[in-house]
Amino acid sequence: MKRLLRDPAFLVLPLALFLLVFYLLPVVQMLLRSTGTDWSFRPFVDAFSSEVTLKVFWLTARIAVIVTVLTLALAYPLAYFIATTGERTAMVLLALVLVPFWTSILIRSYAWMVLLGQNGVVNGFLRWTGVIDAPVRMLNTTFAVYVGMVHVLLPFMVLPILSSLKAIDGRLVAAAENLGAGPGAVFRHVIVPLSMPGVLAGSVLVFVLSLGFYITPALVGGPSDMTVSMLIAGEVDLYRWDVASAIATALLIVTLVTLALFGRVVSLERIFGGAR
Numbered sequence: 166m167k168r169l170l171r172d173p174a175f176l177v178l179p180l181a182l183f184l185l186v187f188y189l190l191p192v193v194q195m196l197l198r199s200t201g202t203d204w205s206f207r208p209f210v211d212a213f214s215s216e217v218t219l220k221v222f223w224l225t226a227r228i229a230v231i232v233t234v235l236t237l238a239l240a241y242p243l244a245y246f247i248a249t250t251g252e253r254t255a256m257v258l259l260a261l262v263l264v265p266f267w268t269s270i271l272i273r274s275y276a277w278m279v280l281l282g283q284n285g286v287v288n289g290f291l292r293w294t295g296v297i298d299a300p301v302r303m304l305n306t307t308f309a310v311y312v313g314m315v316h317v318l319l320p321f322m323v324l325p326i327l328s329s330l331k332a333i334d335g336r337l338v339a340a341a342e343n344l345g346a347g348p349g350a351v352f353r354h355v356i357v358p359l360s361m362p363g364v365l366a367g368s369v370l371v372f373v374l375s376l377g378f379y380i381t382p383a384l385v386g387g388p389s390d391m392t393v394s395m396l397i398a399g400e401v402d403l404y405r406w407d408v409a410s411a412i413a414t415a416l417l418i419v420t421l422v423t424l425a426l427f428g429r430v431v432s433l434e435r436i437f438g439g440a441r
Contacts (some may be wrong), residue, residue, distance in 0.1 A: 192417075199410035208411035218396065218412065220223025221417075225393045228307075228382075229375035232314045236371050237364065239315065240322035244363075245356070247323075248330035262323050271316055274384040277313045278304060281385065309385040314378060321374065322367035331358070369427050373420055 201207040206225055212218050228335035243262070244294075247255045265273065280286045281303040288300040333356065341351045379394035393416050 183209075189266070192404065194412045196414055198407050203287070208407035209415070212408045212411040216367045220394055220416070221391050221396045226419075227375060228310065228390075228392065229372050230376075232311060232318065232375045233372045235311060235370050236318050236322045236353065237368060240319055240367065241326055241360075241364065244323050244326040244330055245328055254261050255263070259327075263318050265317065266319055269381050271384075273317060274381045277309065277316070277381075277385050281309050304385060305387040307386070307390050309390040310382050310390050311407075313381040313385045317381060318371045318374060321370050325367040325370065326360060326363040327365075333359045336370055365427075366412065373423065374434070376420055406418060 175211065199206075199208050243258070247258045248260075251259070278285075282288070283300040283304070284303070285304070287303065288297070291297045291301070292299075301399055335356055337359070338351055341355050344355065378392060382390050382392045383395055383398075393412065397409050397412050397416075400406075400412065
């Protein structure tokens with residue numbers, strides 16, 4: 166019995182059973198429901214015969230790409246500053262990056278509703294400074310969706326990049342400087358290439374998470390900002406479980422294809438290994 170308890174396979178058994186019951190079986194049930202009762206794949210036909218579904222998929226992909234680019238543009242300078250600044254300042258900034266993990270996404274989305282509303286803090290500040298004369302509509306717009314999603318997903322980009330930057334051997338930077346390279350050349354030819362594993366890992370993580378986002382777009386977005394997850398929720402509310410399963414299956418396929426393509430372009434083992 167003691168020998169059995171020490172077996173790694175036995176130690177993983179509780180987790181495997183948990184995933185089997187609460188994850189794998191529901192996914193299999195969803196896949197079976199999406200094929201229809203007679204394996205005619207009628208739910209897929211009903212779902213994708215509508216232009217709305219295709220437009221929602223395109224909109225979701227566009228939002229995911231833009232959010233990934235915006236998050237990267239904000240996260241890389243922050244991660245670089247944390248990696249190169251003093252230890253005390255770095256600890257404070259890293260704590261600020263991790264604070265959102267301690268707060269529910271729902272609460273953060275409601276906070277942006279307060280900030281971006283017609284009578285919210287942002288409009289009030291802009292009117293107080295004289296930048297605008299009347300409130301600007303920011304809530305329930307695509308702009309609000311981008312702001313809310315970038316805020317939520319920023320830590321998922323900062324942490325892999327920061328880990329990758331921390332892993333760079335300082336002797337390489339010193340060698341480049343000794344060979345006459347200036348700060349700009351060192352950054353372009355040493356820092357950026359060696360930090361690419363973290364950049365790529367963070368980008369794929371943020372992109373995949375963006376594809377399935379629901380709460381933030383639903384609360385701060387407008388009618389024209391419907392994502393795939395919102396479309397699935399709408400079908401469930403209409404008790405069209407088979408159509409909802411078909412759309413969810415299509416989203417799962419898109420996500421897996423994205424990861425597969427990413428794995429072909431860059432070795433996942435190299436990326437996540439270099440990000441540690």
